[in-house]
Amino acid sequence: MIGVKAGPRRGSTIARAGLGWLGLAILATVWQLLGMELHTAVFPTFITSLVAAWHVVTSSTLTTDIIPSLERTAAGFLISAIIGITAGMVIGHYETVRDWTSAVVDFMRSLPTPLLVPIAIVVFGINGRMVVVTIISAAVWPILINTANGTSTIEPTMIDTAKTYGLRGRKLFLKVVLPAASPQIFAGLRVALSVSLAVMVVAEMLGGGSGIGYFIANAQQSFNIDGSYGGVIVLGCLGWIFDTLFLMFERRLLAWQRGTVGGLLDV
Amino acid sequence: MSDSVLSIRNLQVSIQSRDGSMNEITRDVSLELKEHEFVSIVGPSGSGKTTLLRAASGLRPPSGGEVIFDQKPINDVPKGLAIVFQEYNKSLFPWLTIGKNVAMGAAEYSNQERAERVEKALIQVGLSGFATRYPWELSGGMQQRAALARAMVSNPRLLMMDEPFASVDALTRNHLEDVVQRLWDSSTFAALMVTHDVGEAVYLSDRVLVLSARPSTVLAEIKIDLARPRSQIETRRTGRFGELVAEVLERVEEAGRASVGIEDTIQK
Numbered sequence: 057m058i059g060v061k062a063g064p065r066r067g068s069t070i071a072r073a074g075l076g077w078l079g080l081a082i083l084a085t086v087w088q089l090l091g092m093e094l095h096t097a098v099f100p101t102f103i104t105s106l107v108a109a110w111h112v113v114t115s116s117t118l119t120t121d122i123i124p125s126l127e128r129t130a131a132g133f134l135i136s137a138i139i140g141i142t143a144g145m146v147i148g149h150y151e152t153v154r155d156w157t158s159a160v161v162d163f164m165r166s167l168p169t170p171l172l173v174p175i176a177i178v179v180f181g182i183n184g185r186m187v188v189v190t191i192i193s194a195a196v197w198p199i200l201i202n203t204a205n206g207t208s209t210i211e212p213t214m215i216d217t218a219k220t221y222g223l224r225g226r227k228l229f230l231k232v233v234l235p236a237a238s239p240q241i242f243a244g245l246r247v248a249l250s251v252s253l254a255v256m257v258v259a260e261m262l263g264g265g266s267g268i269g270y271f272i273a274n275a276q277q278s279f280n281i282d283g284s285y286g287g288v289i290v291l292g293c294l295g296w297i298f299d300t301l302f303l304m305f306e307r308r309l310l311a312w313q314r315g316t317v318g319g320l321l322d323v
Numbered sequence: 324m325s326d327s328v329l330s331i332r333n334l335q336v337s338i339q340s341r342d343g344s345m346n347e348i349t350r351d352v353s354l355e356l357k358e359h360e361f362v363s364i365v366g367p368s369g370s371g372k373t374t375l376l377r378a379a380s381g382l383r384p385p386s387g388g389e390v391i392f393d394q395k396p397i398n399d400v401p402k403g404l405a406i407v408f409q410e411y412n413k414s415l416f417p418w419l420t421i422g423k424n425v426a427m428g429a430a431e432y433s434n435q436e437r438a439e440r441v442e443k444a445l446i447q448v449g450l451s452g453f454a455t456r457y458p459w460e461l462s463g464g465m466q467q468r469a470a471l472a473r474a475m476v477s478n479p480r481l482l483m484m485d486e487p488f489a490s491v492d493a494l495t496r497n498h499l500e501d502v503v504q505r506l507w508d509s510s511t512f513a514a515l516m517v518t519h520d521v522g523e524a525v526y527l528s529d530r531v532l533v534l535s536a537r538p539s540t541v542l543a544e545i546k547i548d549l550a551r552p553r554s555q556i557e558t559r560r561t562g563r564f565g566e567l568v569a570e571v572l573e574r575v576e577e578a579g580r581a582s583v584g585i586e587d588t589i590q591k
Contacts, residue, residue, distance in 0.1 A: 211413040235418045312418040
C-alpha cells in the first residue's frame with residue numbers, strides 16, 4: 057500500500073470534546089431521572105435546577121453575588137501567584153533559604169482553611185477582603201511548593217550557562233529560572249486555581265457577606281432549595297470556564313515544551 | 324608574560340561533600356595560555372577536569388591559587404570568556420529559538436549589530452536558516468553547533484570547552500572538531516578544552532596537558548607539532564599523529580592506574 061499514514065494516537069480534538077459533552081449529558085439525564093423518581097423538594101430535577109441557575113445569572117444576584125465572587129477569586133489567585141512564584145523561586149534557588157523555610161512552609165500549608173476563616177473574620181471582618189485573604193492563605197502553597205521544586209531541579213548547566221552570559225540577580229530569575237521552571241509552576245497554578253474556587257465558596261459561606269457561597273448557604277437556610285442547586289450549577293460552570301481559560305493560556309506559554317517532551321530531544 | 328591570555332597559578336579546589344568533609348579535587352594546577360593558543364587538558368575519568376574548568380572560568384571559586392585573565396584576577400566569569408558545555412541540551416534554553424539562544428551571547432550590542440552578529444555566527448557554524456527553529460527541532464550535532472555559535476557571537480578572547488563533543492556520535496564528532504578548528508583558524512581566540520578523548524585533544528591542540536588522578540596535578544605536558552591546518556584523514560594518517568596519541572595515552576594510563584579504586588566515587 058502506498059502512502060500509509062500513521063493514525064492519530066488519541067482521537068481528534070472534536071471527537072474528544074464531543075465525548076466530554078456526552079458525559080455531561082449522561083450526568084444530566086441521570087440527575088433528571090433520579091429527581092423525577094424521588095419526587096422530593098430536597099432533590100429537585102436537573103431541569104428545575106437549571107432553570108434556577110438561569111434565574112441566578114439573570115437576576116440581580118449576578119451583580120450582588122456572582123461578580124464579587126469572580127473578582128475575589130481572581131484577586132486571590134493572582135496575588136497567590138505573585139507571592140508563590142517569587143518566594144518559590146527564591147526558596148528553590150538558594151539552598152540556605154530552603155533550609156530555613158522548609159519547616160515554616162510545612163507548618164503553614166498544613167493548616168486547614170476552615171480553621172483560618174474565623175481568624176480572618178476577626179481580623180478583617182465579614183467582607184470581600186476576608187475572602188481574598190483566605191483564598192491566598194490556601195492557594196499560595198501549591199504554587200510556592202511547585203515553583204520551589206521546579207527551581208531547585210533546574211539543570212546546573214543551565215544556570216552556569218546563564219551566568220556565563222552575565223545574567224545575575226533579577227535577570228537570572230526572570231530570563232532563565234522562571235521559564236525553566238514554568239512547566240512545574242503551571243502545574244502548581246492549576247491546582248491553586250481550583251483551590252481558590254473552593255476556598256472562595258467556603259469563606260463566603262462562613263462569612264463573606266455576599267458572593268455565590270453566601271448565596272448558596274442563604275438559599276439553603278431560607279428553604280430556597282432549587283436556588284441552592286442552581287447556585288451549585290453556576291459554580292460548576294465557573295470552575296469549568298476558569299480551567300478552560302487557564303489551559304488555553306498554558307498551551308500558548310508552554311508551546312516550546314511540547315517538542316522537548318515529544319521525544320525529539322536526542323535525535 | 325604579557326602575551327598570556329590566561330594564567331592559572333597553583334589552582335586548588337576542594338568540594339564539601341554531603342557529610343561535611345572536604346574532598347580535594349584539584350591539588351595544584353598551573354597553566355599559561357598564550358594568545359591564540361589551543362590547549363587541551365586530558366586526564367583519567369574522575370580526575371576533576373570539569374571542576375578545574377569551572378574554577379578556571381570563574382563559575383566556582385577556587386580554594387587556593389588564582390586565575391588571571393587578561394591581566395586581571397577573576398572572581399566571576401569575565402567578559403571575553405565564552406564557555407561551551409558538554410550537555411548542549413541543558414545548555415541551550417529550550418524555550419528560545421536558535422536565533423534567540425545565540426543572541427544571548429551578544430546582549431551588550433545594539434539590536435541591529437546583535438542581529439548581524441547572530442546571522443554571521445550561524446553562518447560560521449553552518450546553521451544559517453535555522454534561526455527560527457527551536458533546539459529540539461535540531462539534531463545533537465546541530466545543537467552543539469548552535470552552542471558554539473552562541474559562544475562565538477561576542478568574539479571572545481578565550482573559548483573554554485568542557486567535553487564539547489562527548490554527547491554525539493563519532494562521525495558527528497569529527498565534523499564538530501573541524502567546525503571548531505575552522506573557527507579557531509579563522510579567528511584570534513585562545514582555546515582551552517577539557518576532554519577524555521586523546522585523539523581529539525591531539526588533533527586540535529598545540530599542547531596537551533595530562534592531569535593526574537584526583538587530587539589532580541599536571542602530570543605531563545606534550546607539545547603537538549603537527550602541521551596546520553589539520554585534516555581528519557591526512558593528519559590522522561601521519562605517523563607523527565599516532566606517536567603523539569600513544570605518548571599522551573601512555574601518560575593518561577599511568578595516571579589512571581594510580582587511581583584505580585577511587586575514581587568515580589564522586590560524579591565528575
